[in-house]
Amino acid sequence: MPEVRQTARGAIVIDDRHAPLVITTFMGETDLSLGKWFEEMHTKIILNHGAKGRRVLSIADATLAVKPTPDMRRFWAELSDRATPTMKEATLATFLVVNSALLRGAITAISWMSPSLRDLESFATVDEAIREGSVRLARAMTPIPQLSVPYRLPEVGATARANFGA
Numbered sequence: 001m002p003e004v005r006q007t008a009r010g011a012i013v014i015d016d017r018h019a020p021l022v023i024t025t026f027m028g029e030t031d032l033s034l035g036k037w038f039e040e041m042h043t044k045i046i047l048n049h050g051a052k053g054r055r056v057l058s059i060a061d062a063t064l065a066v067k068p069t070p071d072m073r074r075f076w077a078e079l080s081d082r083a084t085p086t087m088k089e090a091t092l093a094t095f096l097v098v099n100s101a102l103l104r105g106a107i108t109a110i111s112w113m114s115p116s117l118r119d120l121e122s123f124a125t126v127d128e129a130i131r132e133g134s135v136r137l138a139r140a141m142t143p144i145p146q147l148s149v150p151y152r153l154p155e156v157g158a159t160a161r162a163n164f165g166a
Contacts, residue, residue: 002154005037010065011160012038013153020049020056020092021133021144023126025153026065027164035075043087050090054142057133061097061126064164092140095129096122126151 003014010028022045024038042058049056068076083091123129127149137144153161 002156003041004156004160005034006160006163007031007034010034011157011164013157013160014038014041014045015154015157016045017154018144018147019045020054020142021059021130021137021147022046022056023059023061023130023151025061025157027160028064029066030068030072032071032075035072035079039079039082046087046090050086055090055092055137055140057092057095057137059095059097059126059129059133061129063097063099063126064161092142093133093136094120095133096120097124097126097129098122099124 002017005012010030012030012034013025015023015025024042046056123132130147130149130151134144134147
């Protein structure tokens with residue numbers, strides 16, 4: 001079931017309708033309260049699938065997000081350090097969608113230096129990430145329900161999209 005959390009300055013939609021492919025859309029500014037909510041909800045989804053013997057492929061769409069504050073950059077960097085071995089085992093891959101080629105290049109360069117970001121892969125669009133995610137899940141013998149592209153946010157995310165989307 002998709003989950004949404006919204007503040008005055010930002011919103012997050014966690015869409016697990018196509019699980020074990022989980023698509024999270026970040027809009028506007030993600031503050032610490034939204035980040036912690038995301039971590040709690042996303043962890044619950046991963047552990048739930050892991051308990052059933054399935055691996056999750058997570059896509060984080062940041063194309064509608066604003067540049068994170070230094071505190072939030074630290075929070076995101078430390079997020080993977082907080083992941084338990086069970087969570088790491090239950091995660092097949094993590095994809096980040098950003099619409100800047102320069103930022104995608106920077107993420108790749110940073111991942112070479114940071115072990116916690118080494119497994120993060122970046123894509124230009126959600127649909128590219130979905131196509132690659134579907135292939136990876138099929139290879140891992142974890143098929144997903146048929147998902148047509150272009151991807152559309154669930155209805156529960158419509159208000160947030162109207163407030164923070166393009």
